[in-house]
Amino acid sequence: MNCSPGIHGQAGTMHGGCGCNCGCGSKKRTGQEGGKKGELSSSGRFHPVVGVYMITETLMELVLKRYGLNFEAGDCVMLSAGPYAQARPYSIASGIHDDHLRFLIRLVPEGQVTSFLKALKPGDTVFVSAPFGWFHPGVGLDAPFAFVATGTGIAPFLSYCRSYPERAPEYCLYGVRHLHDAWGADELARKTRLMLAVSREKRADVFYGRVTDLIPQIELQTGMHFFLCGLDTMIDEVADRLEARGVPAANIHWEVFFHAQPNQNEANCS
Ligand SMILES: Cc1cc2nc3c(=O)[nH]c(=O)nc-3n(C[C@H](O)[C@H](O)[C@H](O)COP(=O)(O)OP(=O)(O)OC[C@H]3O[C@@H](n4cnc5c(N)ncnc54)[C@H](O)[C@@H]3O)c2cc1C
Structure with a gap:
């Protein structure tokens, strides 16, 4: 399940795919995925909640208990009820030296896997695949970089x-x-220059609008890389705006978590 390390999947860069389940090999930004939906995973183990x-x-x-699972920042695992149950990819939110595995999960109405995850209680178990992924934001990069995210x-x-x-x-x-x-x-906010965009709540202390609208406020640096993650439409729009500001496509890296549903044209809601 592991991909070869390194940054690939840059906008406009075609590569042949690596034979794993990261879904790489597509040229189109919206086609990038870190895992195949509905995949059944058999290699892994049960981790207590x-x-x-x-x-x-x-x-x-x-x-979840970590049980010594080794991963790199940005890696995903498949989560499921068991080795042959429906599995979905989730990005590990914990640090590589943390004691536990943490996941930030958006509950999808009638979602097969999120319904299972929501019902879990401490002591239950979740089947966790081996970590995989090609999206390792900033890791080992000898250049300035920034993160752009929507939601999870x-x-x-x-x-x-x-x-x-x-x-x-x-920036984040x-x-x-x-x-x-x-x-x-x-x-x-304690670790980096955080710029929040809140799209459905007007407040005096926080930017009201879409994350896309923050792009003009970024002070670009020579050779700067950008890592984008979340909803596909946000990724497309942010990448377009960065390229319009002169950021080379090869310096823009992304991972899609959610594809916009019909009538969901807001680039901020994963
Ligand atoms: C590489 C990668 C990493 C991911 N990491 C995370 C993560 O860290 N956290 C996280 O929460 N999710 C993450 N996801 C998404 C996750 O894998 C599942 O797709 C998601 O949790 C829904 O799974 P489900 O089985 O509950 O829903 P499903 O049973 O697959 O879908 C149920 C219903 O919800 C609909 N639906 C799906 N997406 C949406 C949407 N965006 N808006 C409205 N309806 C929708 C479906 O069309 C379907 O009708 C990631 C996806 C990828 C590709």
Whole structure:
């Protein structure tokens, strides 16, 4: 299940795919995925649940015992009820040295796997695949970089900032609908220059609008890289705006968590 390391999947860069389940090999930004939907995974093990914490009605944090699982910041695992049950990819939000595995999960109405995860209680078990992925934001990069996320797309960036606090991104742009959806914002604000965009709640103390609208405020640096994660439409729009500002396509990296549903044209709601 492991991909070869390194940054690939840059906008406009065609590569042949690596034979794993990361879904790479597509040229189109919206075609990038870190895992195939509905995949049945047989290699992995059961991890006990430490806690399920409801952040809002549709957002939760799942904490599992780590059992020594090794991963890199940005890696995903497939979560499921068992080795042959429906599995979905989730990005690990914990730091690489943390005791537990943490996941930030958006509950999807009638979602097969999220319904299972929501019902978990401490002591239950979740089947966790071997970690995989090609999206390792900022890891080992000898250049300035910034993160842009919508919703649960913040997970790989939380993992990075928890793993490498000494090498922070220049910016972390984070788009949510409501301020209470901005899980991890306080922690990120202590570690990097956090720019929040809240799209459905007007407040005096926070930018009202889409994360896309923050792009003009970024001070670009020579050779700067951008890592985008979350909803596909946000990724397309942000990448277009960055390219319009002169950022080379090869410096823009992304991972799609959710595809916009029909009538869902807001680039901020994963
Ligand atoms: C690489 C990768 C990493 C991911 N990491 C995370 C993560 O860290 N946290 C996280 O919460 N999710 C993450 N996802 C999404 C996750 O894998 C599942 O797709 C998601 O949790 C829904 O699974 P489900 O089985 O509950 O829903 P399903 O049973 O697959 O879908 C149920 C219904 O919900 C609909 N639906 C699907 N997406 C949406 C949407 N965006 N808006 C409205 N309706 C929708 C479906 O069309 C379907 O009708 C990631 C996806 C990828 C590809």
